[in-house]
Amino acid sequence: MAFIVIGVLMLLLHFAGLGPTAAWDPLSVTGFAKFSVPFLLALAWWAWADGTGLTKRREMDREVEKQKERRKRHIEAMGLGPDQRSSSFRRR
Template sequence: MWFIVIGVLMLLMNFAGIGPIGQWTWADRWWAMLLPFGLAAVWWAWADASGMTQRKAMDKDDAKREARRQRNLDSLGLGPNKNKKKR
């Protein structure tokens, strides 16, 4: 995601003429302005091929499941606060 943000910022700076990137011409530095987008594509391909994306999704599901389990235990009075008297 950060590569996309960097690429968009570089494009905006070039079109607006801000800073040294604003002085670049497309004929000279087209590769530098498109490099972050290429790096993002490589990163996403690697993340999908290595299984990192799937592991993160599974961890998120596990965290939701554990939170739901704990919430249900608390509502049944079996959670960590089971010895406290309710008023």
């Protein structure tokens, strides 16, 4: 995502006429190459992340965290949480 943001910022700076990107000609081969580098790096990163399973592992970790939070909320809603359980034993 950072590479995409950098590429978009480069394009915005170019069209605004600010910074070193203002002098680059996007229609020339070298100018096009300079503007396309961040987008190509983003493409390479996404291909690597998907190919190694990094994206799927992150998704699975998020699902596990959601399940833990859901389970915790349900236990507390039933009054079986650690606070409720310890206080009920003290009353007896």
